[in-house]
Amino acid sequence: MDMIGLYPTWFEPGVGSGWIVGFIATIHVLFSHTSVGAAIFFAWLANHAHRHHKPELLEFIRRYGLFLLVFSYVLGSITGPGIWFSTTVASPRGISALIHSFVWMWATEWVFFVIEVVGVYMLVYLAGKVDVKTHTRIAVIFGLTSYTTMLVIVGILSFMMWPGKAEWAETGGVLNAFYGPNTFAQLGMRTAFMFTMTAVVGGIVAGQFKDLALKKAIAGKLAWLGIVATLTGAAMFQWYLSTLPETAEVVLQNRLPAHFPMALMTVVAGTLAYFVLTLVQPRALVSGVAGVMTVAILVFGLWPEEVARESIRKPWVAGQYVYSNQVIGRDVPGMGVKSEIPTIEAHGFLKTLVFVPEALRAIDDGNRVEAGRLLALNTCSNCHSLSSTGIRPLRHYFPGSHTEADVAEYLQAALSGGNTLYMPQIPFNDEEARALASFILTLSPAAAVNTAQAATTVAKE
Numbered sequence: 001m002d003m004i005g006l007y008p009t010w011f012e013p014g015v016g017s018g019w020i021v022g023f024i025a026t027i028h029v030l031f032s033h034t035s036v037g038a039a040i041f042f043a044w045l046a047n048h049a050h051r052h053h054k055p056e057l058l059e060f061i062r063r064y065g066l067f068l069l070v071f072s073y074v075l076g077s078i079t080g081p082g083i084w085f086s087t088t089v090a091s092p093r094g095i096s097a098l099i100h101s102f103v104w105m106w107a108t109e110w111v112f113f114v115i116e117v118v119g120v121y122m123l124v125y126l127a128g129k130v131d132v133k134t135h136t137r138i139a140v141i142f143g144l145t146s147y148t149t150m151l152v153i154v155g156i157l158s159f160m161m162w163p164g165k166a167e168w169a170e171t172g173g174v175l176n177a178f179y180g181p182n183t184f185a186q187l188g189m190r191t192a193f194m195f196t197m198t199a200v201v202g203g204i205v206a207g208q209f210k211d212l213a214l215k216k217a218i219a220g221k222l223a224w225l226g227i228v229a230t231l232t233g234a235a236m237f238q239w240y241l242s243t244l245p246e247t248a249e250v251v252l253q254n255r256l257p258a259h260f261p262m263a264l265m266t267v268v269a270g271t272l273a274y275f276v277l278t279l280v281q282p283r284a285l286v287s288g289v290a291g292v293m294t295v296a297i298l299v300f301g302l303w304p305e306e307v308a309r310e311s312i313r314k315p316w317v318a319g320q321y322v323y324s325n326q327v328i329g330r331d332v333p334g335m336g337v338k339s340e341i342p343t344i345e346a347h348g349f350l351k352t353l354v355f356v357p358e359a360l361r362a363i364d365d366g367n368r369v370e371a372g373r374l375l376a377l378n379t380c381s382n383c384h385s386l387s388s389t390g391i392r393p394l395r396h397y398f399p400g401s402h403t404e405a406d407v408a409e410y411l412q413a414a415l416s417g418g419n420t421l422y423m424p425q426i427p428f429n430d431e432e433a434r435a436l437a438s439f440i441l442t443l444s445p446a447a448a449v450n451t452a453q454a455a456t457t458v459a460k461e
């Protein structure tokens, strides 16, 4: 019999593995976008300073560069591998799918990343020590390589949502996977966002300038950069939404909290107001306020946006063929990948998963709940918390008076045929559905009482 080689599940009871990946990734996005945006801004500013004979502007590049070196590059370099570590255990087959499609893209990414890191050191430590032309050239190379790292990663990220071209599933091919309408819209959105962040974080550095004339000059440039970038970002977001497939729109409309559009609009308006204020009143550019703005955008703008992007990808984690619970849910002839659903339908999970304790391969009255727990861990826990905290706790869906049979019937109806848009097809046979149901009922205290009552009633009869 074919076995299904799922890796053991990383179970994080507090918030769930998905959120841990989310925390690390959101921080990484903040730092990486800020530094790519800053790199391009530096290239422009160095040229501008050179042409208009304003060497004092280079002092801003030097200080901002140093600030990024300490924050962005250190924290960015910790959270970058952090994403690899956390996603590799949270979603090993998702990562495997990306590596199988994009190994050379990633190699390219790292080459440019090395140039970028060397570039930031050269930019900071050679300021004033090499002639202006050379320094400007370093700035331009640094800017271009930084943006190249962004170009490559956005193609990979948008493949996680949707393979670039529909024919990819048949033909395979890295460019078919890489380029699609979603790629460019996402690139536009991220590009605008990175300049917004460059302008906000730049305020932390510029806020410390004592020289009022210099502060004013920098404040004006940052404010205009921020205003243009934020407005462009809002437009790019609309474009991005228009590239989403129909299924994503349904999920977006039905599954996101109602306050989501309002919250995003508030963040955009607040950010614009902040830039306008620092434009007309450069004294308002204070490091503390800029720091608060940075955190506000992180918490109220970036986090919800990343969460939304995650949800509209459901039930897939990569390429529309690896389910979030790691099962391969579709044939991809172009990659020689076969759906595992038929095997599971034929033999069940417990018989086919590799990492199942022998004692749980066959269900009986003694191990039913334990077998159910194993099924929940493997097939649900990636998206549903099994405790009372974290993401979409399973216990919330079955409060009160459900019987095991009710729940089992529900599970099969909702999941076995793959009829639920945002959940994977999870084909349980009768035995497994009952086992999972009995475990789910132990999660909700009220329901546990019901099962106990049902059991005593049966015993009395």
Ligand code: HEC
Binding pocket: 255, 314, 315, 316, 323, 324, 325, 376, 379, 380, 381, 382, 383, 384, 392, 394, 397, 411, 414, 415, 420, 422, 423, 424, 426
């Ligand atoms: C790909 C992620 C994913 C997986 C895996 C998953 N679910 Fe869900 N599930 C969701 C989402 C998203 C919702 C929408 C509910 C929400 O937003 O609160 C949901 C909703 C539900 C609901 C509420 C009813 C409904 O249809 O909206 C139940 C019950 C449920 N899931 C049970 C399960 C069980 C049991 C498993 C494992 C056998 C499972 N889910 C696996 C993502 C998932």
